[in-house]
Amino acid sequence: MRFENTLEFAKKLDNEDKLASYKDEFIFPKVNGKQVIYFTGNSLGLQPRSAKKYVDEVMEDWANLAVEGHFYAEKPWWDYHERFSAKLGKVVGGKPSEITVMNTLTVNLHLLMATFYKPEGKRFKIICEEKAFPSDQYMIASQVKFHGYTEKDAVVKIEKREGEHFFRTEDILAKIEEVGEECALVLIGGVNYYSGQVLDMELITKAGHAVGAKVGWDLAHAAGNIELKLHDWDVDFAAWCSYKYMNSGPGNASGSFINEKYHGKKDITRLEGWWGHNKERRFLMEPEFQPEPNAHAWQISNAPILAMAPYLASLEMFDEVGMPALIEKRNRIVAYLEFILQEIDKEVDASFEIITPSKQEERGTQLSVFLHGEGKELFNYLMEQGVITDWREPNVIRLAPAPFYCSFKDMYNFGQILKKGILKN
Ligand SMILES: Cc1ncc(COP(=O)(O)O)c(C=O)c1O
Ligand SMILES: Nc1ccccc1C(=O)C[C@H](N)C(=O)O
Numbered sequence: 001m002r003f004e005n006t007l008e009f010a011k012k013l014d015n016e017d018k019l020a021s022y023k024d025e026f027i028f029p030k031v032n033g034k035q036v037i038y039f040t041g042n043s044l045g046l047q048p049r050s051a052k053k054y055v056d057e058v059m060e061d062w063a064n065l066a067v068e069g070h071f072y073a074e075k076p077w078w079d080y081h082e083r084f085s086a087k088l089g090k091v092v093g094g095k096p097s098e099i100t101v102m103n104t105l106t107v108n109l110h111l112l113m114a115t116f117y118k119p120e121g122k123r124f125k126i127i128c129e130e131k132a133f134p135s136d137q138y139m140i141a142s143q144v145k146f147h148g149y150t151e152k153d154a155v156v157k158i159e160k161r162e163g164e165h166f167f168r169t170e171d172i173l174a175k176i177e178e179v180g181e182e183c184a185l186v187l188i189g190g191v192n193y194y195s196g197q198v199l200d201m202e203l204i205t206k207a208g209h210a211v212g213a214k215v216g217w218d219l220a221h222a223a224g225n226i227e228l229k230l231h232d233w234d235v236d237f238a239a240w241c242s243y244k245y246m247n248s249g250p251g252n253a254s255g256s257f258i259n260e261k262y263h264g265k266k267d268i269t270r271l272e273g274w275w276g277h278n279k280e281r282r283f284l285m286e287p288e289f290q291p292e293p294n295a296h297a298w299q300i301s302n303a304p305i306l307a308m309a310p311y312l313a314s315l316e317m318f319d320e321v322g323m324p325a326l327i328e329k330r331n332r333i334v335a336y337l338e339f340i341l342q343e344i345d346k347e348v349d350a351s352f353e354i355i356t357p358s359k360q361e362e363r364g365t366q367l368s369v370f371l372h373g374e375g376k377e378l379f380n381y382l383m384e385q386g387v388i389t390d391w392r393e394p395n396v397i398r399l400a401p402a403p404f405y406c407s408f409k410d411m412y413n414f415g416q417i418l419k420k421g422i423l424k425n
Helices: 007-016 020-025 050-072 080-092 105-116 134-146 169-182 201-210 279-284 305-321 323-348 376-384 408-424
Strands: 099-102 125-129 155-158 183-189 214-218 237-241 254-258 352-354 367-371 390-392 396-399
Touching (some): 080 254, 080 305, 105 134, 105 237, 125 169, 169 201, 201 214, 305 323, 323 352, 376 396
Parallel strands (some): 125 155, 125 183
Antiparallel strands (some): 237 254, 352 367, 367 396
């Protein structure tokens, strides 16, 4: 489709957008009395209007039922976490039995590594990407040290080529092959937080398995953003936070995927607690742990119901709309944003460099823009004008038009504000 950089054209695209009405289902902050243009759904998604109702429901149950709420609330708390599995399974391509919601992202990855990172003899290395999100870097370094290795010996980082902005699949595969039988685990971000690049998770998972390693994915920037088929790709484990594209609220609970081939296996070890115990017998207070026959075996503590409530509210919306419709809109709105950036660049000669892959299958909702000539002043100007983006050193703004609540008109208006901001300097 040929795009136009006009308000009429943007409105036409909004009229054709089947998801347009969902914008009203979210609460927008305001700047100068006007709803912001929100590009940071890749950091913290907006609040769904329904979230408060779900939280209020728990508050009411707590007030009226107190301890009895565990079993007699309308949505009882003792198995509240199970409500997520089937619906989240559709979002990430896992069987319901492979999905559980618990803790937070870095914590879950640590817990999953307790199961899946078992260094032994020659096989002790973890392959990850260079400049991973800092929490992942700290986490992986601390894991190898925990097992008595040094970061230098045990962490292998896949590098981008000189002057390039994203990883080449062939380089990732070559590194896995090179590390070979020394590789215990491959653990990478499925969508890179900085560039927005989507990795070929199926191929990389296969390559990891071919050298005898386990393969896990940090899906912080992937869940609710791109199509995932964790089960079909035979991924061993994955975890994601829910506060980005999944709009569950700040610091909220993380989802985890654990491949069914590890369920109910005697030779699997994990860090355990009573919420992972056979649910029918959980309250019999028996001395010996009997794991749930599914991913819930990895649960440890009783679930934080108040935190989970807004996640459930948001998940219901994902279920109503479905990932295919979100992805269809995402592709169109990201392409339109890319077009607007290119048009403005031409008009004002700004030299933006989009450091996100241009191929649709290699990117999701995020476009990262390297501002060669411009800098922090432009970012600040955008914020003052109600365009919420984020800044990543040294000179990158990230723009993620979440398909649930961003409109084509937002993209057009953003272009006009951007142009003014550049001409002002
Ligand atoms: C790729 C990635 N990993 C880990 C994190 C940290 O997650 P948390 O603070 O929820 O553990 C984030 C975002 O904060 C992220 O983008
Ligand atoms: N959880 C946060 C708390 C405070 C500030 C940012 C975050 C983010 O999520 C950042 C995000 N992971 C990123 O890709 O930059």
